[in-house]
Amino acid sequence: MYDVIIIGGGTSGLMASISAAKHNAKVLLIEKNAELGKKLLLTGGGRCNVTNNRPSDEVIKHIPGNGKFLYSAFSQFDNYNIMSFFQHHGVALKEEDHGRMFPITDRSQTIRDTFIDLIKRYGVTVKTKATVTQIEHEQNKILGITLSSGEFIAGKSIIIATGGKSIPRTGSTGDGYIFAKQMGHTITPLFPTEVPLTSNEPFIQEKTLQGLSLREIALSVVNQKKKVIITHRMDMIFTHFGVSGPAVLRCSSFVHKELSKYPMSDVTLKLDCLPDYSTPQLTQQLIQTQKNDPQKEIKTVLKQYIPERLVLFFLKKQAILPNTALKQLNISDFENLAYLLKEWTFTVNGSLPLEKSFVTGGGIHLKEINPKTMESKIVPHLFFCGEILDIHGYTGGYNITAAFVTGYIAGKHAAQLKSEIYTSL
Numbered sequence: 001m002y003d004v005i006i007i008g009g010g011t012s013g014l015m016a017s018i019s020a021a022k023h024n025a026k027v028l029l030i031e032k033n034a035e036l037g038k039k040l041l042l043t044g045g046g047r048c049n050v051t052n053n054r055p056s057d058e059v060i061k062h063i064p065g066n067g068k069f070l071y072s073a074f075s076q077f078d079n080y081n082i083m084s085f086f087q088h089h090g091v092a093l094k095e096e097d098h099g100r101m102f103p104i105t106d107r108s109q110t111i112r113d114t115f116i117d118l119i120k121r122y123g124v125t126v127k128t129k130a131t132v133t134q135i136e137h138e139q140n141k142i143l144g145i146t147l148s149s150g151e152f153i154a155g156k157s158i159i160i161a162t163g164g165k166s167i168p169r170t171g172s173t174g175d176g177y178i179f180a181k182q183m184g185h186t187i188t189p190l191f192p193t194e195v196p197l198t199s200n201e202p203f204i205q206e207k208t209l210q211g212l213s214l215r216e217i218a219l220s221v222v223n224q225k226k227k228v229i230i231t232h233r234m235d236m237i238f239t240h241f242g243v244s245g246p247a248v249l250r251c252s253s254f255v256h257k258e259l260s261k262y263p264m265s266d267v268t269l270k271l272d273c274l275p276d277y278s279t280p281q282l283t284q285q286l287i288q289t290q291k292n293d294p295q296k297e298i299k300t301v302l303k304q305y306i307p308e309r310l311v312l313f314f315l316k317k318q319a320i321l322p323n324t325a326l327k328q329l330n331i332s333d334f335e336n337l338a339y340l341l342k343e344w345t346f347t348v349n350g351s352l353p354l355e356k357s358f359v360t361g362g363g364i365h366l367k368e369i370n371p372k373t374m375e376s377k378i379v380p381h382l383f384f385c386g387e388i389l390d391i392h393g394y395t396g397g398y399n400i401t402a403a404f405v406t407g408y409i410a411g412k413h414a415a416q417l418k419s420e421i422y423t424s425l
């Protein structure tokens, strides 16, 4: 009889197992892969983006999918506690752009090794290559789990840490949603997020801009009422199917929301190639350049602002030949070009599928979860943590933070239930 059985040895399950064991529980961690933390190893380009060094409020803002649910959990264990957790266990961390924290070794393996050492130190029992097929319960009382081998293992509390449905080769194939449903939980619709977007625009289909990357642009999602609903200032890239890169990934959940509201319409994205200029400022600069250097070719001038391929694309849109001298252009040509550089719009019609997304949106309905403990409000002694919950954040350590925080809280509170008198077994 274990006090706490954790299903899933990924990001959240690893933290849950240490937390439960630290709080004096007898813990079993079950993982269907041969190795623990397979997805965690892939994050941050294989360097493991353990968390983010921003104030907690900011971290929550970077979790656009129900981040506010985490306030109560953050008051017990937050991103700074994650950093001290690793530092306390001998992992030096360093900060990179956008507050992203990494082990100083630049190796995910360092993080996984730390968990493996702690698992040994705290006496957590680990079963790998073991797939849970059923959670056993009787009239809302948790009894234990059954493995695909048919083996039954008794447990007082169970934590479901099986992740979402993204990149299933890492083991996250969505088993937890089935268990949760069987226990009476609601699953909000799942959708791909932090995912490249697809487009039917002729310039995408014809691969005109394929491979072109833009740095520090501002990309906005525009709704049906022509209102900007979100803007992200980061890099992006045009691909053979649409657009990708950090700014696009961050916009993707907002595009998905629009598409689910208006499934018959494409969604408009607005690209501002020069967020530090206003449109009138840029127009004035072009007019001034014309005065100073009337013989200069428009292509040469625009190349100072944006990559040549985009210059040629925009000039073609305006039916201006690339070698046209500035003196041959008029104010409205400059206004139109400045407008394109600042406010060009194009449409997207969807994204790559859930299996190819970095993160799964939707999941266990949060109304059914106690935010202080991560315990189910439907089945006592049943806990959830990580991406299976209806929480999704931006890449940059925010999902991992949510997984570690909810894992820590679930482990702690599940362990604290161990002393409850357990009469019927």
Ligand SMILES: Cc1cc2nc3c(=O)[nH]c(=O)nc-3n(C[C@H](O)[C@H](O)[C@H](O)COP(=O)(O)OP(=O)(O)OC[C@H]3O[C@@H](n4cnc5c(N)ncnc54)[C@H](O)[C@@H]3O)c2cc1C
Binding pocket: 007, 008, 009, 010, 011, 012, 013, 030, 031, 032, 033, 036, 037, 038, 039, 040, 042, 043, 044, 045, 049, 130, 131, 132, 133, 161, 162, 163, 164, 166, 167, 170, 171, 172, 173, 174, 175, 176, 357, 358, 359, 385, 386, 387, 388, 393, 394, 395, 396, 397, 398, 399, 400, 401, 403
């Ligand atoms: C390539 C990639 C890069 C990413 N980069 C970032 C990043 O930079 N920043 C960021 O914040 N997020 C990033 N993420 C997202 C982040 O990794 C996840 O949100 C996080 O790992 C989720 O943790 P989890 O514990 O919920 O699920 P997982 O880490 O997926 O763990 C779930 C585990 O449960 C196991 N399991 C499932 N079903 C069963 C079963 N029936 N029996 C036994 N075991 C089972 C699985 O094998 C798996 O090991 C990235 C994701 C990917 C795919």
